[in-house]
Amino acid sequence: MEARLVGLSGASGLVFDRTNFYAASGGQPGDSGFVERGDGTKTRIVDTVFSPGKQQVVMIAEPDAELPSPCETLTLHVDWQRRYRLMRMHTACHLLSVVCPFPITGAAVGEAESRIDFDWPEAEADKAAISAQLMDLVTANHPVFVRDITEAELDANPGLVKSANVKPPRGVGTVRLVCIGEASSVDAQPCGGTHVSETGEVGEIHIGKIEKKGKANRRLRIRFGALPR
Known part of the structure; x- marks a missing residue:
């Protein structure tokens, strides 16, 4: 450009x-x-x-x-190679929020590893089970797309906001939704980041670590590649 x-x-x-x-x-x-x-x-x-x-x-x-x-x-x-890895990782984070439908208290996207913190007080999380569910969504190759809704529509559907601490920016009249699946059948949530166009582009991913970060906080780390045996 x-x-x-x-x-x-x-x-x-x-x-x-x-x-x-x-x-x-x-x-x-x-x-x-x-x-x-x-x-x-x-x-x-x-x-x-x-x-x-x-x-x-x-x-x-x-x-x-x-x-x-x-x-x-x-x-x-x-640097497209780096951007594309971040796009794949960011999309993987959205998929993890589908597999683990709990309020998000923090997140960070990285080239090799990303993390999401969930308000998940009674977690009995299994890395292998979550990794398998993530790969089911990846291999289904769901479309990923963006659409705008009005702020009034967002107010009428508060469940679209998964973050417990950060609310989407307001004031321009519309909110950008990142949607996964035909007619948003898998997920839809406000997000201003970059993502791939279909879940198959994410590639092989797994949960590398699950950490307890407080009484009601669990940190899940997503990594590229297969789950180590």
Whole structure:
């Protein structure tokens, strides 16, 4: 994607008039990659974040990089391999919230491992059983898609919100739902992250660890690959 640099933010932040880089939000890390000037010079981007108030997306250049000048037009290159792993992992987190339908108290998406904390006081969780249920959803290859609903529709369906602590942003009139399955038959929940287009793209996953983090908190860690024997 080509974009015009409209300003700098702090010591190494770049702000463009548009961007294909995802800014860290909702437990998903921001994109990395590089930007390329007209002469072929490349500047590595190590993170992408929102400015205070989420008014701008700020792409953070590596330390001591020679920054381009405002008004320059550059080509933005996302590290697609890393983004795609995060998309697969984020989708896997949605599937885990289906298998374990308990209020979510925390979450973090990673390239090799993700975690979800559940308010699950009497958990007798079995890694093998949960992993098998996750893989059933993966191999069924359900479609994953996005649709918008109004804030009034969300108010009428509070069960769509799975997080116990964080509510979807409001004020624009609509809320973005990530849906899984034909006609949202598997899941639908507000989310602003990135996801694959069908569950089969997630690939083989398993629950690597289940931790007790308090009287009513269980942390489940999702990892790529088969469950070790």
